[in-house]
Amino acid sequence: MGHAPNRKEVKKILSRLREKIEKEECFTCDCLHALLMQLQLDIDEDMGDLFESFAVPRSMMHACLGCTPCVPSQLYSEYICKQEGGRRKSRRTGSLASNV
Numbered sequence: 001m002g003h004a005p006n007r008k009e010v011k012k013i014l015s016r017l018r019e020k021i022e023k024e025e026c027f028t029c030d031c032l033h034a035l036l037m038q039l040q041l042d043i044d045e046d047m048g049d050l051f052e053s054f055a056v057p058r059s060m061m062h063a064c065l066g067c068t069p070c071v072p073s074q075l076y077s078e079y080i081c082k083q084e085g086g087r088r089k090s091r092r093t094g095s096l097a098s099n100v
Helices: 007-020 024-028 030-042 048-054 071-083
Strands: 087-089 096-098
Touching: 007 030, 007 048, 007 071, 024 030, 030 048, 030 071
Parallel strands: none
Antiparallel strands: 087 096
16 A cells, blocks of 8 residues: 555644535544544554544444545545555546546
8 A cells, every 4th residue: 555644634634624524423434434544544653633523422323325426435435546656546437547
């Protein structure tokens, strides 16, 4: 996979999450927490302070509600695509897609 995101990159992703999420339910959704977990797995330094505001008790978390669009999933996809060098295969067509 790509490089470990630095503090500035992580802050930018988390800022985009806060800006784009419109539904309160998103903050307790598995989609958002999957992105947060992936970021935490990929970073090389302790950035726990950046993630504190997203912490919720496990009992409050829920599965994807099927929102369209799903902002956390979109950002997760963009992040993974960037980590893979800006190209990924489309699930629907099997063709390569660029992340712009």
